Amino acid sequence: MREVFYSKAVNEALDEELSRDSSVIMIGEDIGCYGGAFGVSKGLWEKYGAERIWETPISEGSITGIAVGAAMMGMKPVLEIMFMDFVALALDQMMNSAGKLHYMYGEQVTVPMVLRTPGGAKGGYGPSHSQMLSNLFVGIPGLKVVAPSTPKQVKGLLKSAIRDPNPVVFIENKRLYPQKGEIPEGEYLLPLDKAEVLSEGTDITLISYSSMTPVCLAVKNALQPHGINLEVVDLVSLQPLDTDTIFASVRKTGRVIIVEEACLTGGVAGEVSALIAEHCLDSLEAPVIRVGAADAPIPSSLDLEKFVLPQADDIVQAVKRIREWA
């Protein structure tokens, strides 16, 4: 094992797959000598050249369609959308082409593309550069959606996503890029459809993904000395959801808090909550609680931002509430 930054783990996955398979290409804005807005693709343009790393004008709608068309013809494009907020401009090609073509064209084509994009707030980036828009993609048939939280996950999953024959929305996170974690030596792949129990516990299950997972782990560590033993389950895959792992944890603890950075309404937490209600009602000892962003735009001011985005204390309050339930 060795310690690397989350962003470096992404870079290693890209490097290894570009080196392994000549049909892998990258498409995106400022991914050339600049190395990507967050430096994730640094060095790749120098190493693989402009015939593999296609740096584009600012045209999210069309570069997404270009990735789709190239994928249909046997390439494996990895598309970078600089901020997840900008996927609004790419959405038509993702929902009306990428997710549908294999099905609607009678299985004559596949669309083996990856849309990589960093979601979530980094602190002070404001309403159009801070959103976690996972909810936009999970309701579109034909798309796989993953949102890794650790360097180990992000590397193994990105390599699997690039090799998958289906379009994969790969949600990275700006707040996670500078976080370090251990990854295995040598090559490894991780399955795209599995959740991960990151820390076992007995009292309450915290279910989360992406940037909220380290917050949940921190809450667990903070409450441990108070005799509260939390289990932390990282969804990793948002579409499909790994219901086996989710339900097993719910049946063990009987109490569930679902935490996400996206707006509370219409989000992944609501979907997980509904599945638990449908399948695990007998195991529940308290109502399922969701913790997420307020249904409001994310303000630029750091002082205001914390009132909109979920904080560690919101999770602590939810733990308190769920423990007090008769």
Add this chain to the structure above:
Amino acid sequence: MQLSTDQLLDFYHLMVKIRSFEETLGSLFSKGLLGGTSHFCIGQEASAVGVVQGVRDTDWLVSNHRGHGHLLARRLNVYRVMAELLGRETGYCFGRGGSQHMCSMDEHFLGTNGITGGGIPIAAGAALALKCQKSDSIVVVFFGDGASNQGTFHETLNIASLWKLPIMFVCENNLYGMSNPVKRSVAGGGKVAPRAAGYAIPAQTLEGRDVELVWKATREAAERIRNGGGPELLELMTYRLCGHSKSEPRVYRTREEEDQMAKLDPLATFPKRLLELGCTQEQIDDAANSARKMVEDATQKALQDEPGDRHVALSGVFAEEEVSK
């Protein structure tokens, strides 16, 4: 290169096949045998046949919502195209796609597309793949005047020009984006070709109802593109002699205008030209009759077929493995 009499008769045969196919669809709609909607290209057959026959069969085509002409000009199996429209499992896409979402990779037809302007970047992506794979094939993408107002048109022309992609942009300008006339929707007088200048792409505006002219211009442009000359745009002036979809009442234009335009109907003018070029009336009639017979037989056969079952409806959302092209 000159077109032989046999080729010219074949073009006429294809044009009649397209017309007859859509007239048949009209009658299937009125009998309640066809669901949903469909966009006819009645009056626009010459641009479809001239372009598709002007490139190689190994060149890739991307079409739009008005794609029956493009499909049949590429000689897709009429029976399987009809079966697809009728929602039968024997259709090209098992009845999942229908008119606006039909594909045949064997015939290098990358698909019709129901989103106006949606096929344009997909075509550029296919051209990028051909460039990466060092193929000598090119991509042809069809769209209408209406799609030239979408952002994807402008973004994609810019990128295709920068990257010198092997792609031919073919605008079939039929003067109306649904009900909206080009004079009110395409700034600068209703022509699309001048827009290409902003992206340093060579473009020409041609009479799209002249199949010989379209064929010749396409052939020449295709060879320039194939030889690394970068993208080109052809704007083919034409007219849809029917409504936008099915049988809408066409309140946005006058019957006088339609009568004038009907005189330019390529299916009315081309047989006269064939006679001038030395074809006999019998040859011309044979070309037309054989086309109508093919459509009739294909329709009867497709009507006998069964629609797919629940499995066809619910499977195939995700691929198990990559389908190599």
